[in-house]
Amino acid sequence: VNPTSLAEALNRSCRCISVDETRLRHSLESSVATAGLYASILEHQPHLFAASPVFVSREHIDRLQRVIAAIESVVASEAYRERVLCWAPQTARTDFGPLGVFLGYDFHLGPSGPQLIEINTNAGGALLNTALARAQQACCTEIERLVTGPRGLASLESDFLEMFRSEWRLQRGDAPLRTVAIVDQTPEVQYLHPEFLLFQELFRKAGLEAVVVDPSALSYADAELRSGGRTIDLVYNRLTDFHLAEPASATLRDAYVTGAVVVTPNPHAYALYADKRNLTVLSDAAELRTLGVTDELAETLLSSVPRTRLVNAADADAWWQDRKQWFFKPVAGYGGKAAYRGDKLTRGAFAGILARPYVAQEIVAPSERTIELDGSEVPLKLDLRSYVYQGRVQLLAARLYRGQTTNFRTAGGGFAPVFTEPKSAASDHHDDPRQVESPTTTAR
Secondary structure (H helix, E strand, C coil), rough: CCCHHHHHHHHHHHHCCCEEEHHHHHHCCCCEEEEEHHHHHHHHHHCCCCCCCECCHHHHHHHHHHHHHHHHHCCCCCCCCCCCCHHHHHCCCCCCCCCCCCEEEEEECCEEEEEEEEEEECCHHHHHHHHHHEEECCCCHHHHHHHHECHHHHHHHHHHHHHHHHHHHHHHHHCCCCEEEEECCHHHCCCHHHHHHHHHHHHHHHEEEEEECCHHEEEEEEEEEECCCCECCEEEEEECCCCCCHHHHHHHHHHHHHHCEEEEEHHHCCCCCCCCHHHHHCHHHHHHHCCCCHHHHHHEEEEECEEEEEEEEHHHHHHHHHHHHEEECCCCCCCCCEEEEEHHHHHHHHHHHCCCEEEEEECCCCCCEEEEEEEEEEEEEEEEEEECCCCEEEEEEEECCCCCCCCCCCCCEEEEEEEEEECCCCHHHHHCCCCCCCCCECCC
């Protein structure tokens, strides 16, 4: 059976794997500090977890890993860095060492394979998806033999901790790491606040003091960033003020630019990876040639990064005429906010696009996962998120949704674990040693 066809067939009809709610609750509430978290999610984030997993062929997974490796290779080049840092603010131009935790590569599965939609530097959901993956149950041994799901889960949290320690060492060397602040604007009302609490407990179990704070709770004096009287060594940055440019981020920005605190992810990482103007470089053959990218890497990128262009108000008439083939995104956008499919664009929204920095990306329709909802079969769109550090995929997850962009407002939708066919010895032999498979174990 063609593995791609098998995955598509399972996405249309498989109801053989579901969420064990008792196991999910246990995974989320593994300590006193997170007691009641599952009930809180059901009340306040009812569409956070999808009821069904997603199936992706081994061929697609291998392909997206090659795309990630190609981008990492280009980003490492001095020519690329000079090219993209030219449109970054001064705060983003200093490299303090950290690479950025939880880099998120988001893909649609198009007819020609995985297509990179965007890269994010503060991709949320890794710990939530780890808990969800632990709670999957198959209804029969046949499906267990057919597919495997997220594996290595016992060590994944340790891997995440080591990633943060690596970020610390890249800037501070062998100095001891003692305190971590998880920072976001009004964190208690953020949709992924439950994950902040999971990270806080993860850090505490590792012997680190951890707090979840709004940037306004920070102070900076005597070359130290503080919160409530404690010195902060490392900031796990969940802000969507990616360049720390807003007044509310001023204290954190001052500490960051002087190197007084380790911030991850930080403005430098955002400038290298997540500024959407970078996609205009990665999807342009002439730009890649100018940067000295090899033909092999260029072929991988050009076939997997949809063509992306800057929107110029001087070409407004041409953009309006061709709008139906493009998806319009604000340069510093996130979470699908102020993003529009061209075929659903109104004149008023288009005027707003012309007034702000936007890119337009060729539309790649997402693939689908059919779920059962209230006794009926309902097709939902899906995208894939690869959580990446140092070029390695730590975890692969999906998001199911309805609408123009990914959201957590769809009944039956939300985060979903990814299953694929078992890996053969032959494919193991040919793997790029720099890449690791999204952690997987047999479903049970």
